[in-house]
Amino acid sequence: MRVTVIGAGAVGCYVGGLLGIAGHDVTLLGRPAHMHPIAARGLILDLPEGEKNSPVKAVTDAASLTPADLVLVCVKSADTENAGRELAPALGTDTVILSLQNGVDNAERLSIVTGRPVVPAVVYVGVDMAAPGRVGYHGGGRLLIGSSPQSDVIATALTQAGIPTTVSATVQQALWAKLTINCAYNALSAVAQIPYASMMSVNGAKEVIEQVVSECQTVAHACNVTLPANMLQQVLDVAVLMPDQKSSTAQDLFRGRPTEIDFLNGYVVQKGRELNIPTPTNLALQTMVKLSEKTRCVARG
Numbered sequence: 001m002r003v004t005v006i007g008a009g010a011v012g013c014y015v016g017g018l019l020g021i022a023g024h025d026v027t028l029l030g031r032p033a034h035m036h037p038i039a040a041r042g043l044i045l046d047l048p049e050g051e052k053n054s055p056v057k058a059v060t061d062a063a064s065l066t067p068a069d070l071v072l073v074c075v076k077s078a079d080t081e082n083a084g085r086e087l088a089p090a091l092g093t094d095t096v097i098l099s100l101q102n103g104v105d106n107a108e109r110l111s112i113v114t115g116r117p118v119v120p121a122v123v124y125v126g127v128d129m130a131a132p133g134r135v136g137y138h139g140g141g142r143l144l145i146g147s148s149p150q151s152d153v154i155a156t157a158l159t160q161a162g163i164p165t166t167v168s169a170t171v172q173q174a175l176w177a178k179l180t181i182n183c184a185y186n187a188l189s190a191v192a193q194i195p196y197a198s199m200m201s202v203n204g205a206k207e208v209i210e211q212v213v214s215e216c217q218t219v220a221h222a223c224n225v226t227l228p229a230n231m232l233q234q235v236l237d238v239a240v241l242m243p244d245q246k247s248s249t250a251q252d253l254f255r256g257r258p259t260e261i262d263f264l265n266g267y268v269v270q271k272g273r274e275l276n277i278p279t280p281t282n283l284a285l286q287t288m289v290k291l292s293e294k295t296r297c298v299a300r301g
């Protein structure tokens with residue numbers, strides 16, 4: 001299979017890298033800091049079984065892309081439209097586009113800019129770019145992808161490459177469940193730069209989370225999405241499963257990078273406004289992160 005990855009950071013390099021090791025013809029489109037070392041010596045993946053080198057191609061300019069069978073979009077949510085516009089000229093008639101991103105509306109937004117159907121995916125993995133051209137693995141690794149005529153074939157290829165992938169007719173519900181977890185943890189962990197177990201030991205944190213989950217449930221329901229009956233328990237379990245983890249939003253703030261908060265709590269707030277549903281706790285959390293983003297910009301600028 002010919003595969004293009006646009007947004008070759010942690011997720012893109014992990015999934016693209018494993019597909020490359022499995023023998024697929026993979027081209028990564030990403031930033032020079034990562035693409036140059038990869039072009040020179042291959043992509044390195046630090047996996048539980050040891051270091052592996054993936055023989056992928058690495059480019060920095062969308063103009064050098066040729067049509068692929070599968071395009072994986074792995075940029076952060078704020079970059080979705082730009083990525084879609086860049087990849088549009090390199091789409092073949094039969095190219096399948098898969099969005100491997102957090103947030104619930106990336107596939108829809110990509111579909112608007114590319115004029116093509118886009119298959120959403122829920123990404124259950126913990127990875128980062130440990131160094132230029134080098135992926136660090138921290139756990140998980142499975143994907144849930146939406147239904148499409150090609151989804152079964154793609155899921156089989158991904159699974160055979162070491163990324164267990166299930167096709168789901170209810171991927172939107174799973175995206176919303178992940179969104180709810182992100183809404184509960186990401187902002188609180190980010191503003192205090194605190195891992196989840198310590199965060200939960202602070203008076204009031206659990207009540208804030210209960211309120212966030214309740215708002216997400218109401219908004220999801222109004223969007224015709226039913227969250228699992230045990231959603232709150234699933235959310236609370238995350239702190240037990242990952243006690244030492246800080247959220248990706250915490251990591252973005254720490255690095256002085258823009259966060260995805262407008263697509264997490266901010267999405268729930270926006271949908272709430274459209275549907276006349278109050279979401280005060282999500283709004284407060286979104287605003288706290290936006291304030292922290294601003295302070296960091298001032299501190300750096």
Ligand SMILES: NC(=O)C1=CN([C@@H]2O[C@H](COP(=O)(O)OP(=O)(O)OC[C@H]3O[C@@H](n4cnc5c(N)ncnc54)[C@H](OP(=O)(O)O)[C@@H]3O)[C@@H](O)[C@H]2O)C=CC1
Nearest residue numbers: 007008009010011030074075079083101102123125126127
């Ligand atoms: N990392 C993880 O463990 C998980 C991540 N996710 C989700 O997956 C998505 C990707 O996350 P992650 O891989 O961590 O993010 P990264 O920031 O590691 O990777 C995205 C990369 O794409 C680059 N990029 C942005 N726009 C373009 C473009 N137009 N062309 C080429 N490259 C581009 C970025 O560069 P630059 O930064 O310079 O813009 C960055 O290097 C997010 O939605 C995230 O929430 C979901 C589950 C787990």
Ligand SMILES: CC(C)(CO)C(=O)C(=O)O
Nearest residue numbers: 182185245246247248249
């Ligand atoms: C599941 C969770 C909350 C784990 O940290 C995550 O997806 C994130 O940090 O963005």
